[in-house]
Amino acid sequence: MKKYGILIFLIVFLFSTIPLNAFKYAVVVSASTYSDPSWGAVVDSLENKYSPDVQVFQWTSSIYNVKTDLENYQPDYIGFICQPVSEANEVFIRTAYIMTRELDSDPYGDAVWGIITGYNADDVIRSLQCSLSVMTTVSSSPTANPTNSPYRQFYQAIGTFEAEGGPHIKYSFSDGTILDTLDTLNLYTDRTVTFARWLNAESININLNGHPSFSGSFDMFVTSGHANVNEWQAHYPDPDPEGYFRSLDGQLRADTYDSGAIYINSNNPKVYLCPGNCLIGKPDNINYMVYAWFHTGGAIQMLAYMPVTWYGYQGWGAYSRFISFPGLFNVAESNYVTNQCLLFDLENHTPGVDTYGLAYDRDAVAIYGDPAQYAKMYEYPDTCWYYSQELVHIDADVDTFIFTIEANIDSVAPGTSKHPFALLPVRIDPASINVESTNAIIPVITDNFVLLYCWNNQMQKLAKGETRYVRWTATQVGVEEEIIAVNPDRIMLKITSANPFNNYLEINYEIPNHRFINLSIFDISGREVRNLVSGQVSPGNYHITWNGDDFQGSHVLPGKYFVVFKTEDQVLTEEIIKIK
Template sequence: MKYASLCLLLSLAPLAVADDYAIVFSKATLDEEGWNEVIETLQEKHGGALVMYADRLDEAKSELQQQHPRFTCFVARPEEATKEFVAAVHQLTRQYDDDPYTDTRWGILTGYDAANALEIAKTSKPLTIHKVAAGTEVALEMCEEGRCFDELVQGKLVVKEQGGEAELTKGPADSTKALVDTLNDYQPDLFVTSGHATERNWQIGFRYRNGYFKSHAGEMIGQDTAGDVHEVDSPNVKVYMPIGNCLMGHIDGPDAMALAWMHDAGVRQMIGYTVPTWFGYAGWGCLDYFVEQPGRYTFSEAFLANQIALLHKLETTDQDRRGLEYDRDTLAFYGDPAWQAKMAPGDCAYDQELKVDGDTYTLTLTPRRGAKSFEPINMNGSERGWRPMVAFLPNRIGEVEIVEGEELKPVVTDDFILVPNPRTVEEGREYKVVFRAKRVE
């Protein structure tokens, strides 16, 4: 779309209702060649409202508060998508209403250049994650199939074939080429990493000598301990979770790792810390909601659920406050937040069912693993497990009346219900919350 016609769209765009999608961008981004097409593509795909600001992101606050969109996509050129911008997005998206929680499913859509961002914006087909690959231990029993190397144990490789069990095998001592081959040939739908990293590289081994992944000008390579270079050529659409890596989400220039993942490795959505990570709740917890509750949440929802869990902990206890506050605004989510990437459905440790009958909402939690139903699935990493149950409502609601289940200490906002993890399973007990609320149109 030409600049003039997009300006016309801006002038005619109606205010969105609660269930809609907002596209937020700066005047400078609109003026930059190619980026207006990114905005146009999102607008055509989602029918979203357009929100432009001149200089500062908080200029968009009033309009976003009025619209209160279910999804908010911040289109930003890479030079705009700084760690300060990520923090500002976190803070802004908690201010659509008066509660302390994030009020929208948000994402920052950027790319190495406008063409890369446009490719991400054009991606519409939902992704079902069948194949998982990782440089760290993940709960492969919750995945259809996968390959997990280990940054803590040299030569460790766990493989699960579709329909089989996860098996411990022997991998190479230097796993650089094997990881590149996994991306290029196995073509996973989800890639997970942890360990030391900077904006320019990922150190594959954490406790032992191994190679590196390195980025430059939007391109990614693996360089092994012998100095040999292995090119990453992995164009299949995928999601990336650097759950424990420092700085992988910090875009500090054109050589940033995040941009290379998007440009050279088919990544359509990713999270990433914009700072050195030491606490880990914001990053590692995304595994608890996404990989370990297969099929329950989209990746965007899993990220949001974990942010809600973090904020709930800040609201209800002083435990770990320093770490939680450090993590609160430092994990980026890149990509179109409405694009759907989900794990292939699997058997969760507990069922979670939300029923709506007029103005009555019923959330039922049914244990499926006996006494272990509410316990952590996997403890690799930091600040793992014991996450609250989070269910997103199909619509926004107004004032809430709890009818049943108040002893579970539920938190009900305008668009989600949270139930603190009961931790223990009491035989014969029904874990149910019933509440009444009027729908907000």
């Protein structure tokens, strides 16, 4: 029997500390790799990291050996542990795309996944131990925060100009200001020298008169332009007058234009995204770039094309999803979300897309690193997405879900690779899905995600404040009777007065230790109508009375509401009903 309860799961709150539900993680590894002591330690590391919600699946001749077991397990994340070259190769990665779409009957992917590999097992274990909030981004092209405030992507970023090279640079400072300038004091004519020195220094420290200081660790590198399996050409379209980044036997180096080689040995964890480079994600030889970036470049997550790229939907779409919603998705999740958008557009011939290009891109991008790893854009205090999104989940015998987006700026185009998308906090039975209402063109709801098709290039863009939504009901799958154990850190919430209530509501809550808490009232749409407590609280049992007023001091209308009590790691919710 399912334990009845109410849970509101809100993605929209940019500063919310409500955690995702516990997820299921599958480690897929060959029997031979598992039996190797060094790579077996990688498996052990993942098991320790995600215990108890992790299971190991061993294959012998093909990953299809474990397909049926994965279908039954229904993982949210799959980490494919691969030894370099012999297992981590383009054929294997394309097969992983195909198989993870075949774990149920719909045409979409069924789990977020990534290829966990490195020059050696030590590289992998190091990367698994890291987490990262990307605060400082460096790009080979003129990356910068948009000027249409309040939408902002980067905490701070340096964008350079691949068609010019040299000291032309665009700074996005941490206060939101932008400077497009020639900086001959901090940049070399050959940017490979600049990039290599920043990587080896582990951090960037630049002071410009009259502007905020630019200081921070080198967290993310973004490249585009010409590349090959073992090199990236800094200048575009012709190489002169700049050099190359190259790889050989796990070593990353800068072959500068006229200053010789600079060997790169960087230890700080970083994300490496190559959405505009050909071939650089191909892993079929130990001398290729993938292994050098994980061995001496400090990468913990990498996204790159394996073949020649010309269409760019998957690579640039995943990049855009990652940077445009700071704190929402990690790199592997961004790649997964974009791939589902691609599959939708390919299936439905969305106006404005090239179906041949979509088919080419479908399985072309490799994602390296632990797919569940915390490696996200830094969610700074004034973060603002260009559209907000909210997923309300009311957990009952038949669950209700409401997914809503709202444009934060004018001229929002939430389509193609930017279709609004949310991972569901629970698995649902597709046969039980009942769409109650929507103003989207097509809502796509599967067992693990929702996608809103609400715009294409033949439609007017959304104005600031416009919303699109879908509301549906469904039943959860795989829910077993819950056995509640004694937990010394468990918080408590109880309604102690009559419910339904008229004039006031008495609420008791208990916390076992010092922690930050938030106690609020939400309406049925997931909107916060009143905050009762927010701050650091000492251990104890507390009592509070709510008189039914909202933030403006007006009495709320009769109807159903929710008391939501949350800490950094727990959420409790009680349904309440206001009567006249």
